[in-house]
Structures are given as C-alpha cells and as structure tokens.
Amino acid sequence: MNDTTIPKIPQSMNRKDFMKHVGMSVGGILLLNCLQACTGSEIPDPMQPGNTGVDFTLDLNAAAGNALNNGGGFVVSVANKVIVARSQDKSTFFAVQSNCTHENFQLTFQGNNNQFNCGLHGSNFQTSGAVANGPATSALKRYNTSFDASANTIRIFE
Ligand code: FES
Structure with missing residues (x-):
C-alpha cells in the first residue's frame, strides 16, 4: 500500500502572499550579491572557464600585431x-x-622570465596560465595559438 502524503497545493494565492514570496526572493538575491561584494573575494568571470567564443587572427605585419615579431613581445x-x-x-x-x-x-608579459605579470598587486602567471605567485589564486584561461609563418599571422582560438 502506498501511503505517501501529497501536500496540498493552494489553488490560488492572494496578492499579499504573492508579494511576500516575491519580496523574500528578491531580498535573498540582493543579500547574496551584497555578501559576495563585501567579502573582497575574487570575482568570478562569468565567461570563464566556459567557451568564450574567442577566435581571431593577428597580422604581425600590421601595427596591432607588430610587437609579436620580437622575442618577449606581447599584444593585448x-x-x-x-x-x-x-x-x-x-x-x-x-x-x-x-x-x-x-x-x-x-x-x-615579462619575456625575461616567461611570465604574465599583474602590476596592481604583483601576481605572476606561468605561460600555461597557472598562478606562479599570488595574491591571485585562480589560473588564467589559456587559448590555443596557430602561427602561419609564411603569412606572418597568428590565430588565437579555443
Ligand atoms: S589585480 Fe591584484 S594581483 Fe592582479
């Protein structure tokens, strides 16, 4: 015999009850956002580590990619x-x-030690994206590269 009790679902909700439920939900969301902001913890990038859709090509013959012709050079x-x-x-x-x-x-990028550097608080990251030293604790997202030497272009993609 199945004696499972199914709770009764109210057929209707009056306006006061509806507003009470909505108010509690909105308040909870605002409280969570405030707590996250007030803790000073790292802010997760909603685009990481999932697919960012990054796929672009730099022309090293053009001004935008020219710095990559040099060892230790970098472009943002x-x-x-x-x-x-x-x-x-x-x-x-x-x-x-x-x-x-x-x-x-x-x-x-610091070519002399092959590390990415943050000038704000001094974190360093290996070329793999891993943290070399903090205060950062999370790795950088790394992208694939494909260099076409004959065209002198580089494709960056996921
Ligand atoms: S922003 Fe603080 S170490 Fe980069």
Missing part, C-alpha cells in the same frame, strides 16, 4: 580580452585571458 586584444605573447627565443606563442583573476587588472 582588448576586444577579445586576450593577451598574446612570444617567448624570448621566438619559438613559442602564448595566449591567455588579458586580465588578472585577482581583481581584473590588465596583465603584461
């Missing part, structure tokens, strides 16, 4: 939120999200 694509760098020996390209995972400051 603000529109794509990606920093692209070239190793000191010019053998490898690296592409990661352009802003620090700590408090969203734009990174630079």
Whole structure:
C-alpha cells in the first residue's frame, strides 16, 4: 500500500502572499550579491572557464600585431580580452585571458622570465596560465595559438 502524503497545493494565492514570496526572493538575491561584494573575494568571470567564443587572427605585419615579431613581445586584444605573447627565443606563442583573476587588472608579459605579470598587486602567471605567485589564486584561461609563418599571422582560438 502506498501511503505517501501529497501536500496540498493552494489553488490560488492572494496578492499579499504573492508579494511576500516575491519580496523574500528578491531580498535573498540582493543579500547574496551584497555578501559576495563585501567579502573582497575574487570575482568570478562569468565567461570563464566556459567557451568564450574567442577566435581571431593577428597580422604581425600590421601595427596591432607588430610587437609579436620580437622575442618577449606581447599584444593585448582588448576586444577579445586576450593577451598574446612570444617567448624570448621566438619559438613559442602564448595566449591567455588579458586580465588578472585577482581583481581584473590588465596583465603584461615579462619575456625575461616567461611570465604574465599583474602590476596592481604583483601576481605572476606561468605561460600555461597557472598562478606562479599570488595574491591571485585562480589560473588564467589559456587559448590555443596557430602561427602561419609564411603569412606572418597568428590565430588565437579555443
Ligand atoms: S589585480 Fe592582479 S594581483 Fe591584484
């Protein structure tokens, strides 16, 4: 015998009860947002680590990509939120999200030690995107690169 009790669902809700439920829901959402902002913890980027849709090509013959002709050079694509760098020996390209995972400051690349650097609080990231030293605790999102030497272009994509 099945003696499961099914709770009764009210057939209607008056306006006062409806407003009470909506008010509690909205209040809860606002409280959660406020608590997150007040804790000073890292702000997760809603675009990370999921698919960001990044897929663009830089022409190293053009001004926008020219710095990548040099070992240790780097370029920031603000529109794509990606920093692209070239190793000191010019053998490898690296592409990661352009802003620090700590408090969203734009990174630079230090070719002499092959690390991405945040000038705001001093976090460093390896070329893999992993944290080398904090205060950041979360890795950068890394992107794929494909260099076409004959055209002198580089594609950055997921
Ligand atoms: S914003 Fe980069 S270390 Fe704080």
